[in-house]
Amino acid sequence: MPWLRGKRILVVEDEALIAVMVEDMLTELGSEVVGPAATIDAAMALAREEAIDAAVLDVNVRGERIDPVAEVLIERGVPVLFATGYGEVRLASGAAATVIDKPYTQEKLARGLAAAMGVAPLGRRTAS
Template sequence: MTRPPGAAWRVLIVEDEATIALNIQDVLEDNGFRAPWIASRLDEVQAIIDEHRPDAAVVDLNLGGQSGDSVAEMLDAAGIPFVFSTGYGRRAISDKWARKLVIQKPFAPATLIASVRAAMDNKPRL
């Protein structure tokens, strides 16, 4: 994916734990991304997709009882690449998303950055 010079990639964070979301935001922004949105509910995710169309997303699988699968469906339908973030590991991912990148919490900042970049490199935008 290409970006105009000086423009930062915009990443949506979908996470219901505020401390984790803010940590992800800090790591992304410290590494040249913009992470202006944190969502913890499906309706928030859909509104952000509709209004802002992020370049990528980091998605927690368990959103306080709501499934990250629903978020993945929304992002996939919009052509937005994403990475799953979970404390449960790859076994928590449904077969439909078996080819998606999964980072297991807790993760190193370098793992997060490399995973977001890889997701963006491997998924063309619609």
Template structure:
């Protein structure tokens, strides 16, 4: 197990195969994915509802930026990371949030989550 063991995660990812891979990686790190949201509307609802300790947000959800979700999480003080298959420009105005580029490795994911937790929400 890792220092992330037991961490409850909201996973926001619109690509099913990437979401399944991320769920497997997070499980290997000892995390529990409490919900996987594939659309912006689902992600916003989940962010408002809470019930998790950290989140992993794909920046681009079928052409919609996940920034409204990031805003909700930041206001709630919930740590999160961004993932993207593009460049980091989509993360603005949250440039201080750890970013992992796709395809990501488990070590990169673990380091980004640990940094987000260390920094707090």
């Protein structure tokens, strides 16, 4: 996925094995991983301070919803991809979200990021 090369992707995941797996997948796709963050507080700090091109967010982090982090990123114009084992996701604002179901593969991760970032498979921007 050439369109992911050099992109800084925030990863928020509280399960260590999943975080390592996602980090490996993104690195293989040519991305630079920001984090991973395993708590809402750590994720908030990264979301506010780091240069980020997109984010992969676990919906439930140590029993807390990821919504505050997602809202900060969305306000900054950062595309967000939610990863969950719970099905459909809606933000507190009621907005729909781009979601991939756990467990997921590298291909599903790349497709989910493409959808969130508005990028076609060949790296072209899709109409918004």
